[in-house]
Amino acid sequence: MRLTVLIDIVALGLCLVVFSRAGDVSHYIAAVYEHNFKISLICSLFTCGRKGALQHMHENLDVYEEQVAEAAKQGAQIIVFPEDGIHGFRFTRHSITGYLETIPDPKEVSWSPCLEPERFPNTEILHRLSCMAQRNSIYLVANMPDRQDCAGADPQCPTDGRRHYNTDVVFSDNGTLVARYHKQNLYKEKEFDVPPEIEYVTFNTPFAGKFAIFTCFDILFREPAITLLEKHQVKQVVFPTAWINKLPLLSAVQFQQAFATAWGINLLAANIHLPRFKMTGSGIFTPTNSTFHYDIETSKGRLLVSKVPVPPPVQDDPSTASQSPQSPLTQNPECSRISTAILEPPAVFHANMMNDNFTFTLLTGKKGELSVCNGHLCCYLTYQQSNTNGELYAIGAFNGLHKGHRQSFLEVCALVRCAGDSQDTCGADISQASTTFDFCLQGNFSTPYVYPSILASGVDLVIPDGVGWTSGSFLMSKEGMSKGLVTAALYGRVYDKDKV
Template sequence: MPPYFVNIIAGILLGIRLQATVIRASDIKDPYFVAGVVEFRPDFIGLTTEQLVAKHTDAYTEILSSAEALDTDIVVFPESTLNNEFKPTYVPAAEDAIIPCLLANQSSRYENFLIALSCAARTNRKYVVINLTEKEDCASNAAFDPRPCATNGLNTYNTNVVFDREGRVISRYRKVNIYLERKNTTYQPEFAIFDTDFGVRFAHFICFDLLFYTPAEELVVKYGIKNIIFTAMFYSETPFLTAVQLQQSWAWGNNVTLLAAGGSYPRSGATGSGIYAGSDGSLASIMVGNTGVRQIHVARVPKFDQESSQKSVPVKPFTEDTTQPQTGISLLRDPQLDNFESELLDLNSSSAISLELCTEELCCTLSAETTTSERSYGNGTATSVYYYRFGVFTGLRSYQKEQYSAVAICAIYACTNDTVSSCGLLHPANIKITPTYAFKRLNISGSYKKAERLLLMPNTLDLSLYPLEPAQVAWHRVDNGKSFEAAIELKATADNLLAFGIYGNYYDSSVALRYGGSLAVLLSTLVLWLGLYVIDFLHLRMNM
């Protein structure tokens, strides 16, 4: 008998009190809750669809019942690591208050893996967030969606599902921003919000959504949600959009709690999970190389005081030895780097540097002081260094087809030599990095025109592909009437930077047009599309 059938039976026979004497659920009066995010490596080679789904389900249930997960109130699994389009399932709407686990012995329209995970949530007394491929009969939704249906009569969605401690489906979200997937979108965007018995209100969305106003930023700005759940199979891009870097930057820029669970297949570029406490930084985070992992990362997460929007207890930032370069991850490169207004930093001529660079509507300043460095990074036989450019960019940032954002960036970023084309690239693993100089002082500032849809974020990255923590960085954003004055400052000497600056996402296309989308930008966008189709092929391989 497959193990996930055992979990179904256990959920029915043992019910909701199986571990009541062991698990201590956080109380509504507690100043924190306990969260777990799972970095999960999917199987996909040499397996039938049935075998793949069964193995993933068994692995999910093992993680939920593990000692590491014992005290968690909520556990989040990543995107695209459970089932696929060849084994979709119906998912009940939250308003139906259905517990799939209780339907195991009945003729059910729900697949066994959905029932098994409902039972696992019920047995282990946890809120559980999963991502799956959902199917829906077009006829059942015809009154709300006038668009033509597929010939098989089904809509197929990339969907998050939330179970409560009883195994009840209490929230369902269908992805709005599709990343080169053969999936449907809903006729109107969905905003998924749910409440918990430990007094925290969450919203959740999926991967590519993070880069757009709807639903991600809108949930924070319009709905006032301070606790966000993010499921992802995210393909990292240097120098500004690697996974953990973006997760922490977004959480810090919005000053929200973020629970981010990432699919773990580094050789195709997918890795990155973490738990972030807004401006207090990372409570746990992971970027892995090579073959990926299946690990749960747990942290006590301070609750926001709903009246003051400030955390009710102090946070001790998560610390980890991240001094070595990260390897074994396939990385994209931001093609817009070729269109930055940039200047190569001369770290040899003087210990003090002062620069100003401008585009049509954004001027940025850099002030820095260097000191000598005698450290080295990596274990390669040959040695080299990174060069640095100070760059400014305002314009369209495309991700795929017609989906884009208007971005405004002030930053330094690493290059493997003195050419623009080498920027955003990393030295190979057999190269030992031996920096001659370190940044003793570094400050970057810019005056950003105000807009209704604008997110300003501190953006940093070091050789380990982790961002710097708030103990190492000071971040300032001041409302100056018609503009925001933003500044990021280094608080500790650093000789291992890959990026350091301010990342502004204006979201709105009308702002993008004012920021001058040039022919060069559009041509580089076409190059990016071709690269993304290659990544999409790998993504589809993983889901076969």
């Protein structure tokens, strides 16, 4: 009898421990860390060898150790670290060699580096990351450089006989390597190679189901990001990034939130923190809420921990996959007093915004209704503003190939604060404003892939009141802003017209 009672008490205690760790099954706790990266200019510019590279990487991993422990202390079940956070950037193909580790494919090899550190040679960083995950019972996502030998019959193998990849790794809460992803869309990364085949990488967790993973510049292109969301019906993404903020349309947190809103997903985004390079902006984004960090003034890293809703299960069936973004904010969107007909032709002008030639028209009163067109794209605005303080605003439209590092086809409607008091400053980089707006912005987009964002003064994010399709146009509305408006944008992507 006593033994039975003792067993029941022990079993109850174990149940309580498990429940306290799992928490509310409708939510889980996620963490992202914006890392103030420790740079080694000597290793970036010159080959410092394996010993020097390890010393440099362990300096950054010392910070990771602290943050993983703190996140676990706050109940986090998964933590995401940024792109380049362990090794850095601005390498040559030669200078990065000391940083490379050969990462096995977890689809082919089941391996915990913490438990089997000698199974594969020269894997000290994998070993340390694995032990962090195991010691703290947490899923861990990190970015590091990978070397894969390719000599032999491979006709595309580089002349040095190896491929270098910008690589994300995922460890389970027992330290097992469960996912490896090689970045597809490189951004001025001459030290790395593009994978010969596009990789669609997902992993499963016991607390929240399936996640997808891709890196930084990948989020702006169809492959692999959009295919993962459409054909694999992924509703959660981990996103290591080293994002340089580009105002007024592509601030890191601005597009991260826009992407989560448009697709109705959870996005766990971790950025590097290097203000002198305009690199900051991380967050835990859900379709209707955001916990984010943006700090261009200080050199401090930042840990974010937040409760995240577990999305309802979906069938991994390509035949039933959605063919376009599906935001939960799309119910009954409407714009009062807005017309889809061309309004009175405005006085238009052209100005450069983020290297593209936008067609603009100025807002000339405290309230009104305007339209502006660029090619077949026409943008419409109904607005009422207050606290103007003489600030100049314009509505702009662009329809064409973006002249950036990669030529991507855009359709954009944007309401922006001009940087000065003349029209040639419209579209310039600015982050402060005092004019508040009630507005409705819409456009006759030809693409279903439209990413809505509202950016307030100080690069503060604002959730739209309504966003979605109505009568063949995509719209976004907001009333009662408490801070000045910097940008309201509908950023459309026509992936099929990208120029490779």
